[in-house]
Amino acid sequence: MGDAIGLALAIAAKDIRAELRSRTAILSALVFAALVLVVLNFSRDPTRLSSADLAPSALWITFAFAAMTALNRAFTTERENAALDGLLLAPVPREALYLGKLLANLAFVGVIEAVSLPLFIVFFNVSMGGALPGVLAVAALGTVGFVAVGTVFSAMAVRTRFAELMLPVLLLPFMLPPLIGAVQVTAALLEGRPLSAVGGWLRLLAVYDVVFVTLCTLIFPAVVNE
């Protein structure tokens, strides 16, 4: 067990190191997230819909789209030069390989979210007040589950034709429950309501994360085993 976690961390570290050396993917993903925020701001009629009304959805649409671009690249790098075959030949349990990729993806998406959040506060003129810890918590809760599913799907999508299109078509239905919940919680928090008012949603998000991280860890070997 300890071994598996060590291996997962090693795989995640490899991915993060590779990304830090090139920085191309993360930079384009960040610019993409900023552009989505700008476009969303101009998608409303300012005399009818205040930026505060659109803010929670804008935040989560940005997170979802940016995560999608991040997930799209998760296995494309492994595909080049057949690096995935090398990984699969190594004496690493498939579950550890999956958890490593999941951790790397979470780090990647986490960085994008951490950078888009201040941009969001500035562009949408949001006064966070005491809501910041709650928003950070719901960002984590809302993200883990769909990144877990997205990691499995991106491993499949790179093996298909039209990989860049296949991932969103498969993954968007799975983003529906976390997205609905996270938007509701974020809206409540920004209005200054307490976390206890959205307890049902928080439980739903937490159960979603636990169920899909477990299930995806168990099912991932079926994706890569020939």
Added chain:
Amino acid sequence: MTGSLPAPGVDVAAARRLVRIGLRLSGLGLAALAGVYVLAIRFTPTEASQGLAQKIFYLHVPAAWTALLIFSLVGIVSALYLWLHDPRLDLFASASAEVGVMFSAVMLTTGPIWAKPIWGTWWQWEPRLTLTLFLFFLYVGYLSLRSAVHDPAERARFSAVVAILGLVLVPFVHLSVYLWRTIHPMPIVLKPSAPSLPPEMLRTLLIGFAATLLFYWGLVTVRYGLGLVTRAREAEAMRNA
């Protein structure tokens, strides 16, 4: 490549026979559906407040039940596939998924046609409608994934993974949309107490359900038989290559 090819010598003649049986069953199913409509319009009382518009119920609800049944079946059969690696399970799952997409499309088109005169709106974002729409999208994705993967074994594994994850996702979608809000009529047949539908209407509904099931069985048999023939041809082409 385990499980990618059928056992050497798929009986093509038997597969063709299966296709013919399936075609006959489908024809029978279609005729039964027409019969259900005669029954619904001539021999079933008209609903007091909704009038004739309610007749669409006898197609809408059976199509919805059949689609949900099919998608649950695809999820279970896909789990069995990952366990047993029998290509026939994959073939049955994919054939069923195609028919399921068709039935959910029927449900999604009859729903708005019924909703417009009764609810005054084409579409409502409520749990059961959203769930069916979501399943429809999920399985359109499932089918396009299948068409984008070349290797048969890989195609089978990938689509099984999508179907299993999709089955687990169903309660989450239902619950999250339910928490969001609802105006769909509460269940009148599948509920803990006795059905609140008049017996004549219930009878027509159940016969309608039987007719859609028969139609499903016929179409799946056709697709399954055609799938067997395709596999045999693929195997032949690979041997000759």
